[in-house]
Every structure is written in structure tokens, then in C-alpha cells.
């Protein structure tokens with residue numbers, strides 16, 4: 001069981017190392033492009 005969790009975490013880390021293309025808006029928590037200067041859902045501009 002432990003090995004299963006460990007390999008799962010490794011897989012997750014590997015995925016996250018691939019250049020992220022989205023981030024979560026701090027206000028509405030929607031996924032928006034990392035390069036966005038303004039949230040397309042709520043208009044938040046402070047990231």
C-alpha cells in the first residue's frame with residue numbers, strides 16, 4: 001500500500017513538473033492561463 005501511494009505521488013510530481021499552463025484564480029478559484037493578467041471569470045487582476 002505504501003509503495004502504491006509513493007509511486008502515485010511520484011507520478012503527480014512528474015505531472016506538475018511539466019510546464020503548468022493554468023493557475024487558479026485567487027478570488028473565484030477557476031483555472032485560468034498562467035500568463036493571464038486578468039481572470040476571465042471574475043475579472044480579478046491581482047495574482
Ligand SMILES: [Zn+2]
Pocket residue numbers: 025026027028029030039040041042043044
Ligand atoms: Zn477569478
